[in-house]
Amino acid sequence: MRKHLLPILFLVVAGLIWWASISSTVRNPYTDNNNPVVVVSGYVPYTLTKQLAGDTVNLIMLLPPGAEPHAFEPTPGVLVSLKHANAFIYVSNELEPWAQELVQAADEKENVLELSSTLPIAQDPHIWMNLQNTKILAGEIKKMLIKINPGQQLFYTENLKKFNEEIDALDQEFKNSLAACNSREVVHVGHLAFKNLTDAYGLTLTALSGTSHEGEHSAKKLAELVEQIKGKHLSAIFTEEMLSSRLAKTVSQETGTQVLPLYPIEHISKKDFNANVTYAQLMRRNLESLVRGLKCQAS
Ligand SMILES: [Zn+2]
Structure with a gap:
């Protein structure tokens, strides 16, 4: 019996070393801090949420950098990460047909935000390409952030104000430059x-x-x-x-x-x-x- 103990002990120690190494190198968004977790579909909601929320939420983008959104296939792991999220933000079912499955999987339906639902239906679903539309999208994201993290209401409101000012100035620049x-x-x-x-x-x-x-x-x-x-x-x-x-x-x-x-x-x-x-x-x-x-x- 005793001669079998050494290999088992070796395996246990090796396993512990491996676990310690991945725990320290892989940032786990669910345990790093007590911030709410926001899962977003792609870069549009990602960059807007990041600009409004800064480090007050843990942000997870499903579409990896380098991939395109129209034909993305989420992995089963994505469904699991959504179960633990405080909010899921995506652009639209039309742009991201794969998001529908995720919405059904999300536990708290009221914390799902489909950004396009706040705008009239457009022929071209890339609605954020209109600067004024994007101010509306950012306003919706701010509302969701306040809902899941009410303690930061002032911070989010101030960041949205700054964002809107930046966008209005850019809009004016577009008008002048393209006149x-x-x-x-x-x-x-x-x-x-x-x-x-x-x-x-x-x-x-x-x-x-x-x-x-x-x-x-x-x-x-x-x-x-x-x-x-x-x-x-x-x-x-x-x-x-x-x-x-x-x-x-x-x-x-x-x-x-x-x-x-x-x-x-x-x-x-x-x-x-x-x-x-x-x-x-x-x-x-x-x-x-x-x-x-x-x-x-x-x-
Ligand atoms: Zn596209």
């Missing part, structure tokens, strides 16, 4: 994600495919787009980060146009995620691309 441009046509080699943005400033949008990232990049459609661009004598086309830049390069070469990035914000690169890039910073990058691509003159 006088050589072209008002945005041709986007990607999915229909920027209609709310172009509509807000009197620009027109042509996108290669529909409102989701799936398919539709047929050779016929691409050839039509190339002809359209040639006919319009545009100097730049726009593409989105993470989408096939090869496709945009092909169009650019065939039409002699420059390719500039537009950021849909619904997905985020690892680099920008780690740098905690904010909604306003990403929208400012969009403005810079539009000003360059449409050749707008400073007013």
